[in-house]
Amino acid sequence: MKNILITGATSGIGRELALQLAEAGNKVGLMGRRTEMLESIQKEIGENAFIRTLDVTDLEKAETVYRDLIDEMGGMDMMILNAGVGVDKIMSPWKADKLTIEVNVLAFSHGLHFAFDFFRRQGHGHIVGMSSIASHLASYKAAVYTASKHFVSNYMTGFRQKAKRLPADITVTDIKPGFVKSEMTENVPRMFWVAETDKAVKQMIKGLDKKKNIVYITKRWMLVAWLARLIPQFVWDRL
Numbered sequence: 001m002k003n004i005l006i007t008g009a010t011s012g013i014g015r016e017l018a019l020q021l022a023e024a025g026n027k028v029g030l031m032g033r034r035t036e037m038l039e040s041i042q043k044e045i046g047e048n049a050f051i052r053t054l055d056v057t058d059l060e061k062a063e064t065v066y067r068d069l070i071d072e073m074g075g076m077d078m079m080i081l082n083a084g085v086g087v088d089k090i091m092s093p094w095k096a097d098k099l100t101i102e103v104n105v106l107a108f109s110h111g112l113h114f115a116f117d118f119f120r121r122q123g124h125g126h127i128v129g130m131s132s133i134a135s136h137l138a139s140y141k142a143a144v145y146t147a148s149k150h151f152v153s154n155y156m157t158g159f160r161q162k163a164k165r166l167p168a169d170i171t172v173t174d175i176k177p178g179f180v181k182s183e184m185t186e187n188v189p190r191m192f193w194v195a196e197t198d199k200a201v202k203q204m205i206k207g208l209d210k211k212k213n214i215v216y217i218t219k220r221w222m223l224v225a226w227l228a229r230l231i232p233q234f235v236w237d238r239l
């Protein structure tokens with residue numbers, strides 16, 4: 001049994017991770033802004049679910065909440081930094097970009113620092129970051145989102161290198177989904193290779209069990225990552 005903290009556990013991938021990881025016998029510490037959804041997941045899982053309402057952009061509160069949950073659960077073995085936002089077309093372009101940076105970049109890096117520091121002191125631990133295939137691309141339609149996921153993956157690579165230079169056993173897993181059914185993708189037009197949430201999460205957990213550095217969801221999206229490296233930028237710019 002592991003103690004696993006998950007940010008963004010109220011819906012989509014995070015919620016499914018909570019359910020499947022709890023089903024496998026782990027204790028899960030779940031966070032998100034929507035309290036009623038956290039309560040409903042806790043009801044579904046039972047005594048192995050611990051919940052805290054949290055907006056991850058409140059960095060000071062986040063640190064207190066992480067520590068509270070760890071205390072209540074009796075430790076932490078894995079932290080899954082899953083909370084993320086896509087582009088909200090109702091917002092002004094700058095508001096949407098700012099929010100994406102606050103959640104996907106600032107709060108993510110803050111959470112990663114917290115987990116890394118905790119596991120360094122503890123001597124072991126597993127950090128999981130929810131990036132995206134978007135981390136390999138740039139897009140005029142989602143400039144801030146693709147850029148934020150570039151940051152997420154690149155940052156994790158740096159911390160994986162850091163971990164190798166420490167006398168601590170810290171794994172850093174970068175999860176790169178293509179399209180997965182969730183609230184975020186509900187109204188996204190022209191999606192392809194869309195994975196069902198439960199199938200996607202099953203594959204993620206397999207990757208985590210193997211302590212992989214990078215997990216593509218589903219595996220076929222690895223092709224897109226390869227193509228992104230092979231195709232020159234001027235070709236992408238015309239697409």
Ligand SMILES: NC(=O)c1ccc[n+]([C@@H]2O[C@H](COP(=O)([O-])OP(=O)(O)OC[C@H]3O[C@@H](n4cnc5c(N)ncnc54)[C@H](OP(=O)(O)O)[C@@H]3O)[C@@H](O)[C@H]2O)c1
Pocket residue numbers: 007008009010011012013014031032033034054055056057082083084085086103130131132133176177178179180181182183184185
């Ligand atoms: N679905 C896909 O196709 C896909 C593909 C690649 C990567 N991803 C990544 O997967 C992760 C999960 O997304 P999803 O697809 O499962 O979408 P989702 O259903 O919209 O879930 C997003 C989660 O993030 C939480 N969140 C957002 N802003 C937050 C904030 N300020 N504070 C705390 N929690 C916050 C939400 O909780 P509250 O609203 O309750 O706060 C929710 O639980 C994201 O990082 C996303 O970028 C998704």
